[in-house]
Amino acid sequence: MNKNSRNEVKAGFQSGLSIALGFLPIAMTFGILAKSSGITLAQCVAFSSIVYAGASQFVALDLLNTGAGVLSIIFTTLLFNFRHFIMGASLSTKLNKNGLKWRPLIAFWMTDETYSIAYLKQESVGIYFYLPMAATAYLSLSVGSLLGFQLGGILPGALNQSMGIALYAMFLAILTPEFKKSFKTIGVVATSAILNLLIHNIKFIPQGWHIIIVIVLTVIIWNIMDKNNKNEVKYDE
Amino acid sequence: MMNKITTLIIGMMIVTYIPRLLPFYIIERLKISDQVKKSLTYIPYAALGAMVVPGGFQAVDGHPVISIFALGVAILLTAIKENLFIAVTGSVLFTYICLLAV
Known part of the structure; x- marks a missing residue:
């Protein structure tokens, strides 16, 4: 790995941390809600680590609690996630050559957040930046769900509440330089x-x-x- | 033994992963026109606009004014130095201080 790629990896982790800051309170809330919905710890973490769908996980819990059927929850999830088809289409046009064989993982880790950063912060999207960023985001959702389920709200209320701004602040921080252009x-x-x-x-x-x-x-x-x-x-x- | 939740997790995984994966394999096979290519460049901006408004105004539960100012802090910090992490932590810190003060 040359110096340039090392810098990419470092920048990737740093961007990933910004996402993680926003994901943690969301994930912990998910863990707390999952526990009160009566699902097991393993199932709670499986939602975050196998499905990895953010908002639609909350919708699924909500629908489960109201007694909705499995098929209708799955259909709702599909509607929620259809935007990723469009984002994937636009991200795939920017993927560089070394990313091709990583497509299954790049796609699995593509969220609104990783997509926006990768697309707008990178001239062309390569694995040295994308994978560390997306891995950090991915892990933070699973770890946060686990913490929320096991420990409940361990963060002080005001801190937890203020972290609610993180993802929106990040979206605007991505957009601001584009406005100048x-x-x-x-x-x-x-x-x-x-x-x-x-x-x-x-x-x-x-x-x-x-x-x-x-x-x-x-x-x-x-x-x-x-x-x-x-x-x-x-x-x- | 497949209970309801396990079935749900597998089903949701499939309908989440397929829309994410498919475009990476079909787009390169299509001959896309310049017009469509240009459309694709609008997508991130269109997505971000909808993700920030109106959700961002309610980002800090019960405090729309703090939310809006905190978003302003993120823009300001980015204008000074283009660094996501600084903008995000700065905005969270600002919110935290405001919440302690009210």
């Missing part, structure tokens, strides 16, 4: 933010569909804008 980015982000606010108020659309609908609509809207602007100024390219 192009005004259009602000437009795209604002479009999806507004659409998401609107869709939250439409009660008959299940929550699991929100993000995928918003992403698709935003992309369509900006494609139409691009078409309309084609013959005009081109300075934003």
